[in-house]
Structure formats: structure tokens, C-alpha cells
Amino acid sequence: MITKMNHVSVFVLNQESAFDFYVNKLGFKVHTDAAMGPGMRWLTVCPPEQPDLEITLMAIDEGMMFKKEAAEQMRELVRKGTFGFGVFQCNDLLATYEELKAKGVEFTKAPKKEFYGFEALFKDDSGNWFSLGEKEMGDR
Amino acid sequence: MSKEDFPKIYLYRRIVQAKLFIDSHFHENINLADTADEALFSKFHFIRLFKNIYGKTPHQYLTYVRIENAKLLLQSRMTVTDVCYDVGFESVSSFTGLFRRVVGQTPSSYQARQHQLLADIAEMPLKYIPNCFAEKKGWSKKSNFQEV
Numbered sequence: 001m002i003t004k005m006n007h008v009s010v011f012v013l014n015q016e017s018a019f020d021f022y023v024n025k026l027g028f029k030v031h032t033d034a035a036m037g038p039g040m041r042w043l044t045v046c047p048p049e050q051p052d053l054e055i056t057l058m059a060i061d062e063g064m065m066f067k068k069e070a071a072e073q074m075r076e077l078v079r080k081g082t083f084g085f086g087v088f089q090c091n092d093l094l095a096t097y098e099e100l101k102a103k104g105v106e107f108t109k110a111p112k113k114e115f116y117g118f119e120a121l122f123k124d125d126s127g128n129w130f131s132l133g134e135k136e137m138g139d140r
Numbered sequence: 141m142s143k144e145d146f147p148k149i150y151l152y153r154r155i156v157q158a159k160l161f162i163d164s165h166f167h168e169n170i171n172l173a174d175t176a177d178e179a180l181f182s183k184f185h186f187i188r189l190f191k192n193i194y195g196k197t198p199h200q201y202l203t204y205v206r207i208e209n210a211k212l213l214l215q216s217r218m219t220v221t222d223v224c225y226d227v228g229f230e231s232v233s234s235f236t237g238l239f240r241r242v243v244g245q246t247p248s249s250y251q252a253r254q255h256q257l258l259a260d261i262a263e264m265p266l267k268y269i270p271n272c273f274a275e276k277k278g279w280s281k282k283s284n285f286q287e288v
Binding site for chain 2: 007032033034035036037040042056061063064065091092094095098099102111
């Protein structure tokens with residue numbers, strides 16, 4: 001029986017830049033950073049309170065995962081901000097918003113009270129967007 | 141987002157600036173009373189607002205930041221003594237005792253474990269990568285999959 005998720009992937013345009021974004025700006029912890037050969041890196045990070053959830057910062061490389069054309073299409077889709085890979089949570093949205101803005105994180109939506117909760121939207125350095133909510137969203 | 145939407149936003153900005161100041165200057169001998177003054181709060185008000193937002197008093201947060209940075213530095217070849225002073229502690233015995241209470245291990249034990257883990261990752265990285273991804277990336281010849 002499935003009990004939990006322990007890996008999730010976010011496709012990024014540049015792993016070094018993504019490292020700086022997720023670790024130095026968002027404050028995530030490095031879980032595994034392994035050199036796999038020239039130009040290849042396995043890099044996973046965790047939100048501070050979820051050390052068992054590895055977010056894989058996945059490079060979009062031509063190879064067995066992507067043929068050349070598919071890799072180019074994928075990079076273009078990421079660059080355009082097509083993908084929203086998930087929802088993050090914080091204890092205080094206004095404080096987190098002010099801090100992330102001060103660190104240079106780009107928000108596409110400022111904190112706003114919606115019927116389902118208090119939410120903002122931001123983009124990572126590649127263009128992927130995420131929702132950021134305060135504690136529980138909705139009535140669940 | 142305007143002041144009309146969130147009238148107290150200016151308070152948040154001052155507390156966030158104080159928190160970012162701690163993040164950047166944790167290794168120095170910070171006087172948290174000065175931090176409260178710079179944020180234009182009374183010390184009592186500053187501590188209360190800070191704790192409401194971050195769940196820790198400014199002093200507790202400073203200690204947390206120092207311990208977290210010590211954990212990072214202990215992954216390097218720095219000695220425990222050098223790490224202690226580098227992150228702003230003034231006594232190795234206080235640092236060791238506090239680190240043990242917070243992390244559950246002495247700094248030396250923690251460092252030894254981290255070095256072992258990093259050496260293991262460098263020597264056998266495939267142990268730390270789900271094989272499905274390793275295979276898709278061409279890093280592993282061993283397949284978990286069977287044709288269905």
C-alpha cells in the first residue's frame with residue numbers, strides 16, 4: 001500500500017542557477033548532490049520541514065529521457081512558464097512574501113485572500129510557477 | 141498589494157528586515173536590542189511580533205541560524221573549534237553542549253557522519269538515485285522494468 005511520496009521532479013533550465021534559487025532564496029536544504037560525469041548532476045533538495053521529500057531539480061538534457069527535439073520543446077515550455085509543479089505552504093504569507101521579494105524572487109500574484117485561502121504565486125529561475133499558501137488552504 | 145489591503149504590511153517589512161539582518165550577520169556579535177531599535181520597536185514589541193511570525197524569539201532564531209550554518213560548515217574539513225567561532229559562538233564547550241541538545245549528536249560525531257555520507261555519495265552515487273531515473277538518464281545499465 002502506498003504510504004507517501006518521496007521524490008518529485010521539477011524540470012529546470014540550469015541546475016547551478018536552480019541550486020541558488022531553491023537553496024539560497026527559498027531556503028530549502030540540499031538532500032543529495034552527486035556528480036554523475038561531465039556535465040551531469042543528480043541534485044535533490046527538501047523543504048525545511050520535509051526532509052524525506054526530495055525535490056529533484058532535473059536538467060533537460062538530450063539523451064535517453066529526451067530526444068533532441070523533445071528536449072528543445074521541453075526547455076521552451078519551461079521557459080514560457082507552462083508548468084506549475086505544486087503548492088508550497090508557509091506559516092505567514094505576508095512575511096514570507098516580503099522576504100522572498102527582498103531576495104529577488106519574482107511573484108506573479110501578490111498575496112490575496114481567495115475563497116479557498118490566502119495565496120500568492122511565484123516563479124522559479126527557470127520559469128516554473130508555484131502557488132504559495134498560508135497553512136491550510138480551504139476547509140479541509 | 142497596497143497598504144489599504146494590508147494596513148500592517150509596514151510592520152511585516154520591519155520584522156522581515158530584522159530577520160534578514162540576523163541571516164546575514166549571525167557570525168558577528170549581534171546586539172539584538174540594537175536590532176529592535178533599528179526596526180523602530182520597543183524590545184518587548186519586537187520580540188512579540190518576531191515570535192508571532194517566526195515561531196521563535198529573535199534570540200532563539202539567532203541560535204537556530206548559527207547551528208544550521210555550523211552543520212553546513214561541519215561538512216567541510218574545518219575543525220569543530222574553527223566552526224564554533226566562525227558561526228559566532230564564543231566558547232567551544234557552550235557550542236558543543238548546545239549543538240548536542242539541538243541536533244542530538246556532538247559536533248564531532250555529526251561531522252564524522254557527514255563526511256562518511258559525502259564519501260559514500262561520491263563513491264557510489266547510484267545508491268542514492270532511484271534506478272528508474274538513473275536508467276532514463278543512461279547512468280545505469282540495470283533495469284528494474286520488465287516488458288508487459
